[in-house]
Amino acid sequence: MSPALRLLDPYSGEAIPGLPRFCLERWQSLHETRARVLLSESGVEPLTLHELRERYGLDLGLDGVELGYGWTQGSPELREAVAGLYEGAGPENVLATCGSAEANLLAVAALVKPGDTVVVDMPNYMQVWGLLRLRGARVLEAWRSPANGWKLPVDRLVHLIEEHRPSAVFITNPNNPTGSAAYERELGELAEAAARRGTILVFDEVYRGLEHGTGRRVPSIVEVAGLSQAVATSGLSKVYGLPGLRVGWLVADQKTIERAWSVKDYTTIAIPVLSDHIASRVLGSPEVRAALEERARRIVAANLEALRGMLEEQGHQGLLEPYWPSAGAYLLARVPWARGTMELAERLFEAYGILVNPGECFMLPGTLRIGLGADPARFPKAARELLEALQSLQRETAPS
Structure with a gap:
């Protein structure tokens, strides 16, 4: 069995007769608690009860x-x-x-x-x-x-x-x-x-x-x-x-x-x-609800801008071909140089501790889904680590 097929095995087939394995959730469950850099989430940075009380004035x-x-x-x-x-x-x-x-x-x-x-x-x-x-x-x-x-x-x-x-x-x-x-x-x-x-x-x-x-x-x-x-x-x-x-x-x-x-x-x-x-x-509370929605939009807007700027830098062109989103807290991107993005995502995790989602879990091989909802104070560092790791892996796959 090829390495790519071995990687797919825990995520394909059936969970029980008639129910396909849930590739994305199984991928997350097997990796997210051990990830050093978490870029796989599709929501925004979770709040604490303290923040709800102190920042948004919510009497719980x-x-x-x-x-x-x-x-x-x-x-x-x-x-x-x-x-x-x-x-x-x-x-x-x-x-x-x-x-x-x-x-x-x-x-x-x-x-x-x-x-x-x-x-x-x-x-x-x-x-x-x-x-x-x-x-x-x-x-x-x-x-x-x-x-x-x-x-x-x-x-x-x-x-x-x-x-x-x-x-x-x-x-x-x-x-x-x-x-x-x-x-x-x-x-x-x-x-x-x-x-x-x-x-x-x-x-x-x-x-x-x-x-x-x-x-x-x-x-x-x-x-x-x-x-x-x-x-x-x-x-x-x-x-x-x-x-x-x-x-x-x-x-x-x-x-x-x-x-x-x-x-x-x-x-x-x-x-x-x-x-x-x-x-x-x-x-x-309409005020709290509106404030939380605005918080989410602000987080994603800041992280999108940061990632867009990085992808325009010298050396990063051609690394990813992003499909810029109009909503949500994630970015889908094609990886034009990768043979298989399940294998690529596994290499990112095992070699660098970076977790993103392989497109195979959406029936979109050749793509990665990257989370954009992390705290904007931490996201640029995480995104730069991802791009540098991809750059290293791209060099490994280049013909000698």
């Missing part, structure tokens, strides 16, 4: 919280705060989940039956793609293209909806790993086609609020298509810098919420009561 009031099970669908306060993020939604349209990952799982379980035809936006975070296979769905892939900046392929999606009448279309907007975002016009075209064919649009919107430099906010699909035609998932991990709370949510019509809640009885039952309490305080 934790001493009086009873450490019971809490509300299985999320507390009334949390569901009301989440509903306030979506025009036309009420608390009855919200189910609180353990991160957006559980929200995605519950959406698949509640909306897709074995044998259903579904469409998946590609490339993508591969959780839903794998869960649909476990569910026994017929999966049609709608691939974005780098030729047009990885934009949402609306024409292709409309064609698939018209021809195959899928029960659901699963999209990540803003997209992970490309950082491309779709706005009202594209979403409106998609919503019209879905309404004609009775297709549900399921959008993972966990990076919504981390748009770059345009002043425009990505609209939620439930606001464009309506709650009867669309489902949104999101959470506090990526934009808000609170991944340790493990708080996410599902927004949908009441019938879908009830079905997903019934499935949740088999998964996590309830989110942690402390997490529910803190999330309610964060999302219930």
Whole structure:
């Protein structure tokens, strides 16, 4: 077996019969706790409870919280705060989940039956793609293209909806790993086609609020298509810098919420009561919420500028071919000189202690996804170490 195939082995095949191994999460789990330089995260620098209190003036009031099970669908306060993020939604349209990952799982379980035809936006975070296979769905892939900046392929999606009448279309907007975002016009075209064919649009919107430099906010699909035609998932991990709370949510019509809640009885039952309490305080304060979104945009803007400057320096040209993102906290880049980016990422980790994500985990061999959410005080040093390591590895691969 070649070295490249040996490297792929822990990340390919099946976790259990019918469920593909989750390459990205397995890659992260096997490496991130030992990484010296961590550039694999897709969210911004996590906050501390001290920062929430002192910098953002949030009275957490934790001493009086009873450490019971809490509300299985999320507390009334949390569901009301989440509903306030979506025009036309009420608390009855919200189910609180353990991160957006559980929200995605519950959406698949509640909306897709074995044998259903579904469409998946590609490339993508591969959780839903794998869960649909476990569910026994017929999966049609709608691939974005780098030729047009990885934009949402609306024409292709409309064609698939018209021809195959899928029960659901699963999209990540803003997209992970490309950082491309779709706005009202594209979403409106998609919503019209879905309404004609009775297709549900399921959008993972966990990076919504981390748009770059345009002043425009990505609209939620439930606001464009309506709650009867669309489902949104999101959470506090990526934009808000609170991944340790493990708080996410599902927004949908009441019938879908009830079905997903019934499935949740088999998964996590309830989110942690402390997490529910803190999330309610964060999302219930428009000022704090806006400040955290602004913090995320400021972090990524500073790191993008730093990386762009480094790539323009003498000796770094041609090292990476970046696809500059319009949203999110990561950069997808092609490595034109590398034979395999899984092997390259493994060499970066083993020889230099630097962790980035190989494109093979997104079905994009020949690319790397680089995190842009680290503290801007530390990011330039980490990025420079990455580029210097890549430069050394490039020299090793050059013909003698």
